[in-house]
Structures are given as structure tokens and as C-alpha cells.
Amino acid sequence: MSAPTLGAVWRASLRRELTLIWRSPADIVQPLFFFVVVVSLFPLALSPKPALLALVAPGAVWVAALLAVMLSLDGLFRRDQESGALDLLLTAPVVSVVPVAAKLLAHWLLTGLPLALIAPLLGYMLQLPVAVLDTLMVSVLLGTPTLTVVGAIGAALTVGLNRGGILLAVLVLPLYVPVLVFGAGVVRTALDGLPTGGLLAVLGAILALAVSLGPVAVALGLRISAGD
Amino acid sequence: MWKTLKRWYHQLGSPRYFYRFCEAVLPWLIPVSLALLTLGLIWGLVYAPVERYQGDSYRIIYIHVPASSGALMGYIAMGVAGLVALVWRMKMAEVMLKALAPFGAALAAVSLLTGALWGKPTWGTYWQWDARMTSMLILLFLYLGIMALQSAIRDPRQAARAAALLAVVGVINVVIVKYSVEWLNTLHQGATLKVVGESSIDASMKWPLLISMIGLWLLYAANVLMRARTEVLSRERRSGWVRRLVRDEEA
Numbered sequence: 001m002s003a004p005t006l007g008a009v010w011r012a013s014l015r016r017e018l019t020l021i022w023r024s025p026a027d028i029v030q031p032l033f034f035f036v037v038v039v040s041l042f043p044l045a046l047s048p049k050p051a052l053l054a055l056v057a058p059g060a061v062w063v064a065a066l067l068a069v070m071l072s073l074d075g076l077f078r079r080d081q082e083s084g085a086l087d088l089l090l091t092a093p094v095v096s097v098v099p100v101a102a103k104l105l106a107h108w109l110l111t112g113l114p115l116a117l118i119a120p121l122l123g124y125m126l127q128l129p130v131a132v133l134d135t136l137m138v139s140v141l142l143g144t145p146t147l148t149v150v151g152a153i154g155a156a157l158t159v160g161l162n163r164g165g166i167l168l169a170v171l172v173l174p175l176y177v178p179v180l181v182f183g184a185g186v187v188r189t190a191l192d193g194l195p196t197g198g199l200l201a202v203l204g205a206i207l208a209l210a211v212s213l214g215p216v217a218v219a220l221g222l223r224i225s226a227g228d
Numbered sequence: 229m230w231k232t233l234k235r236w237y238h239q240l241g242s243p244r245y246f247y248r249f250c251e252a253v254l255p256w257l258i259p260v261s262l263a264l265l266t267l268g269l270i271w272g273l274v275y276a277p278v279e280r281y282q283g284d285s286y287r288i289i290y291i292h293v294p295a296s297s298g299a300l301m302g303y304i305a306m307g308v309a310g311l312v313a314l315v316w317r318m319k320m321a322e323v324m325l326k327a328l329a330p331f332g333a334a335l336a337a338v339s340l341l342t343g344a345l346w347g348k349p350t351w352g353t354y355w356q357w358d359a360r361m362t363s364m365l366i367l368l369f370l371y372l373g374i375m376a377l378q379s380a381i382r383d384p385r386q387a388a389r390a391a392a393l394l395a396v397v398g399v400i401n402v403v404i405v406k407y408s409v410e411w412l413n414t415l416h417q418g419a420t421l422k423v424v425g426e427s428s429i430d431a432s433m434k435w436p437l438l439i440s441m442i443g444l445w446l447l448y449a450a451n452v453l454m455r456a457r458t459e460v461l462s463r464e465r466r467s468g469w470v471r472r473l474v475r476d477e478e479a
């Protein structure tokens with residue numbers, strides 16, 4: 001039997017992943033719900049003063065988005081591991097990077113992208129001026145794929161371990177620092193009325209690095225966890 | 229020169245040769261490092277001249293700078309060892325990676341602590357979210373993350389390879405973190421010692437600093453070799469040469 005082409009593998013994997021996530025709507029809704037709940041905690045904890053809220057809004061929205069992505073990643077490979085699909089993926093006669101990349105893209109499309117789309121609404125709730133809401137959305141849009149890829153490296157390394165959750169946070173959160181700093185920084189810069197192009201470009205550069213090298217690292221991490 | 233280095237690389241890659249290397253090097257590495265560290269610290273803390281603006285409080289530089297540089301170099305070394313372990317599957321690189329972590333994490337903690345103590349009299353605050361302090365804090369988190377991952381995986385080879393991947397990703401991350409926090413206003417003074425160009429420190433203060441720095445690096449190296457030696461023995465406990473070694477010890 002000849003090996004399928006990479007394009008066919010890519011299409012089949014992407015369809016499989018999207019179907020799987022689509023059929024368990026909780027996986028899409030819960031990160032979003034988490035995002036909204038965490039952001040609404042800030043006005044309750046700090047004070048409802050608009051001036052103060054606008055000041056902390058960029059950071060609050062970004063920290064909540066980051067945690068939502070990280071928590072959604074904990075189960076990214078676990079189900080496939082329990083069903084044995086992960087072993088098949090790793091032993092298949094194709095480069096495992098391709099199905100892994102499809103998995104990451106599907107995950108981002110159904111968790112990261114909705115987070116970015118709802119971010120302006122939450123920013124508005126935190127009294128951010130309407131003029132910076134588009135910057136907030138673009139920054140989350142550019143930042144969440146990096147969060148997904150980098151977090152997936154941690155998820156791949158902890159897939160076989162029982163105490164995944166907290167260990168994943170300990171491994172991954174320090175790696176999220178650059179994206180957080182630039183992402184929230186862009187919004188703060190826009191809030192000060194300064195040009196944001198440079199910082200958005202840096203976020204894009206980090207995204208390019210993560211997308212090009214990340215799937216290779218994730219696939220390697222899965223191999224290591226499988227005992228290879 | 230290249231040939232010698234290459235032979236060394238291959239020889240040290242063999243656990244048995246590495247063990248013999250440790251046995252030969254450690255008996256003088258430990259005393260030399262301790263002697264240099266004592267000399268540098270006493271010279272710096274007692275005999276070096278008082279600084280014009282910071283008074284005596286600057287003397288913590290003799291602990292702070294060696295610890296910070298050691299923590300940073302240790303992490304870079306872990307990244308290099310991680311890359312070697314992943315690409316060439318070299319067992320000794322895995323062992324070194326594991327051995328490098330605990331002392332490096334301790335040095336990062338010492339760097340943060342002495343930095344805070346130095347910051348109070350000079351800047352009027354123990355802590356400030358300044359670029360270098362933040363980077364060192366993240367470095368400590370990365371060290372702890374690697375140690376946590378290693379302790380969570382039971383199989384030593386798998387644990388080492390997982391840590392290797394994390395270390396390589398972490399090194400890239402440290403570089404980006406450094407630049408990402410630099411656009412915040414930096415409070416920290418610039419580097420005092422420069423390899424190229426004129427150092428902004430007087431020779432009477434520079435020499436004790438250099439000596440204590442080299443002393444601490446050598447102590448770190450000795451600690452790594454000791455840990456690695458133990459790890460090698462534990463990994464190779466079923467091999468003939470370790471059994472013979474134990475038998476000879478008992479006899």
C-alpha cells in the first residue's frame with residue numbers, strides 16, 4: 001500500500017479534528033464561558049470605577065484569555081491517548097507533524113478564534129474606549145495561536161501523567177510571558193494614543209516562529225511521552 | 229585541535245569514561261573553586277575600596293553578579309545539553325541536563341534575593357518590575373518547571389528527554405522575554421563587566437569580582453559533575469563496570 005500524500009493526510013486530519021470538537025460543543029463553549037466569567041470577576045474585585053477599569057482592562061482580558069487557552073489544552077491529547085488514536089498517529093507511515101498541525105489548527109479555530117471575537121465585548125464591559133477595541137481583537141487574534149502551539153508542547157509532554165493540570169500550568173505559564181507582555185502592551189499603547197504597528201508586528205513575528213517550529217516540537221513531545 | 233575536541237566529545241559520551249573523568253577532576257576542582265570563592269569574597273567584601281555613590285552597599289555585587297551569571301549560563305548550558313540529547317540521543321547530555329538544574333535554580337534564587345537586598349538602599353525598593361529582575365524571575369520559574377517535569381515522569385530517560393525539549397523551548401523563550409520586558413522602563417544599571425571594550429569598574433574592584441565569579445562557576449561545575457556522577461552510577465548500576473567498582477570498594 002502506498003503512503004497517502006501529505007495533502008490528503010492534512011485534509012483528513014483536519015476534518016477529523018473539526019468533527020470531533022464540533023460534536024462535543026462543551027469544548028467550544030466552556031473556554032468561552034470561563035473567559036467571560038474571569039473577566040467579570042475583575043470589576044467585582046477591584047471597583048466599578050470606569051477610569052480604574054479601563055487601566056486594568058488590557059491586562060485583565062489578556063490574562064483571562066491566556067488561562068482559557070491553557071485550560072482548554074489540558075485535554076488536547078488525552079482523549080486520543082485513551083482511545084489509542086495517538087499511538088496510531090505516531091506509528092502511521094506519514095510525518096506526524098502534519099496531523100499534529102491539523103489538530104492545533106482545529107483547536108485554535110474552535111477555541112482561540114471565538115475568544116478573539118468575543119474579546120472586544122469584554123473590553124467594552126471593562127470600559128475600554130471603543131477606539132482601542134479593534135486593537136484588542138487583533139492582538140488576541142495574533143496572540144492566541146502562539147498560546148495554543150506553545151501550550152500544546154506542554155500538553156504533549158504531560159499527556160501520560162496523572163497530575164496534568166497543575167503541572168501543565170507550571171510548565172507553560174512562564175513560556176506565555178512574551179505573548180502576554182506584547183499582547184497587553186499593544187492595547188495599553190493604543191490606550192495612550194500611540195502607534196501600535198510595531199508591537200503588532202512583533203506579535204506576528206512570534207506567531208510566525210511558533211507556527212513554523214511549534215508543531216515539530218509538539219510532535220517530538222508526543223513521541224517522547226510515548227516512550228520513544 | 230578539532231580532532232582532540234571531537235575525541236573528547238565521544239569519550240565523555242561514554243558513561244564509564246565520564247565516571248573516570250569525574251574521579252580525576254573533582255578532587256582538585258572542589259578545593260580550587262572553594263579557594264577562589266573564599267579569596268574573591270574576602271577581598272571584595274573586606275578589602276576592596278568603598279564605592280563613591282553607593283558606599284559599602286555595592287559590595288553585594290560580589291555575590292549578586294556571580295550568582296546571576298551562573299544562573300544564566302547554567303540555563304544556556306541546559307539548552308545546549310537538551311539540543312544534543314534530542315538530536316544525537318546522547319545519554320550523557322541527558323545526565324548533564326538533569327545535573328545542571330538544581331544548582332542553577334538555587335543561583336537564580338540567590339540572584340533575586342541579593343538583588344532585592346541591594347535594591348533597597350540604592351533604588352529605595354526591594355522589588356520593581358524591571359526588565360532584568362523580571363527575566364531572572366521567569367528564569368527561576370523555568371528552572372522549577374524543568375525540575376517539576378523531571379520529577380513527574382518516572383522513567384529516567386523519558387524524563388530527561390521531556391526536560392530536554394522544555395529546556396530548548398525555554399532558551400528561545402528567555403531571549404524573547406528579555407526583549408519583551410525591555411520596553412518597560414529599565415531601572416537596572418548596565419553591565420559593569422565587558423568582555424570587549426573598557427569595563428566601567430576600577431581594577432581594584434574588578435579583580436575580586438572576577439575571582440569570585442570564576443570560583444562560583446567552578447563550584448557550579450563541581451556540583452554538576454558530582455550530581456552527574458551519581459546519576460551515571462544509578463543508571464549504569466546493572467553494567468559490568470559499576471558492579472566491579474562496587475566489588476572493589478567492598479573488598
